[in-house]
Amino acid sequence: MVPDNSIVIAPSLLAADSVKFGAETLKVHRSGAEWFHLDIMDGVFVPNISFGPDVIKSIRPLTNLFFDTHLMCSNPEILLEPFVRAGADSITIHVELGDKVTPLIWRIRSLGMKVGLAVNPPTSIEQVKPYLKHIDLLLVMTVNPGFGGQSFIPEMLPKIQKVHDWRKSENLGFRIQVDGGITQHTACDCHRSGADTFVSGSYLFKQPRLKTGVRKMRQALNVVDQQ
Numbered sequence: 469m470v471p472d473n474s475i476v477i478a479p480s481l482l483a484a485d486s487v488k489f490g491a492e493t494l495k496v497h498r499s500g501a502e503w504f505h506l507d508i509m510d511g512v513f514v515p516n517i518s519f520g521p522d523v524i525k526s527i528r529p530l531t532n533l534f535f536d537t538h539l540m541c542s543n544p545e546i547l548l549e550p551f552v553r554a555g556a557d558s559i560t561i562h563v564e565l566g567d568k569v570t571p572l573i574w575r576i577r578s579l580g581m582k583v584g585l586a587v588n589p590p591t592s593i594e595q596v597k598p599y600l601k602h603i604d605l606l607l608v609m610t611v612n613p614g615f616g617g618q619s620f621i622p623e624m625l626p627k628i629q630k631v632h633d634w635r636k637s638e639n640l641g642f643r644i645q646v647d648g649g650i651t652q653h654t655a656c657d658c659h660r661s662g663a664d665t666f667v668s669g670s671y672l673f674k675q676p677r678l679k680t681g682v683r684k685m686r687q688a689l690n691v692v693d694q695q
């Protein structure tokens with residue numbers, strides 16, 4: 469995990485061509501992105517099923533990129549050890565899991581991984597406040613989780629700003645990540661509100677060259693920093 473608030477771009481495996489996950493992983497490896505975002509869906513927490521630890525294990529040897537593992541799962545406790553063995557570097561769970569969140573945070577950390585906490589669009593941002601000093605990453609979902617290719621929800625921008633203000637007032641160091649409908653344009657909107665870590669699936673994988681898409685997104689974000 470990069471401790472400062474430098475920009476991190478994380479292409480999402482969910483948008484890759486699943487016929488050739490290996491080649492797609494190498495493409496991401498060479499793209500200039502710092503992280504690889506891995507969406508794990510159980511068909512219960514979200515109405516979709518994606519891929520499991522075995523897929524992560526198979527692509528792990530292909531890259532040293534940070535494996536940012538987003539568990540959209542109702543019982544993540546049974547998945548933590550399989551994913552740490554598969555090579556996950558961080559595990560993000562959802563605040564919507566309620567009483568499970570605190571024990572999960574400590575279990576993830578005890579397994580030596582970085583800890584992320586995600587909040588869905590309908591959920592009040594106040595719900596994440598008690599956990600902020602215990603996490604490395606706060607993920608503000610900018611779509612309802614479950615599928616790639618959805619439209620960005622601009623009403624999430626004030627939530628990003630709020631978390632950014634809390635991070636500053638409490639002098640905390642967690643990353644602020646956004647995920648869902650992130651393009652070069654919406655990434656800049658989120659950056660202006662305080663996000664520093666950008667998951668992008670369909671936008672980046674639709675570019676003629678993923679590497680160019682990452683470079684242009686980064687350039688646009690750097691321009692925001694100079695404004």
Ligand code: DX5
Nearest residue numbers: 613614616617648649669670
């Ligand atoms: C949605 C996932 C996102 C998704 C992003 O449930 O958490 O990571 O893959 O895909 P795009 O960038 O296409 O919205």
Ligand code: ZN
Nearest residue numbers: 507538647667
């Ligand atoms: Zn995700």
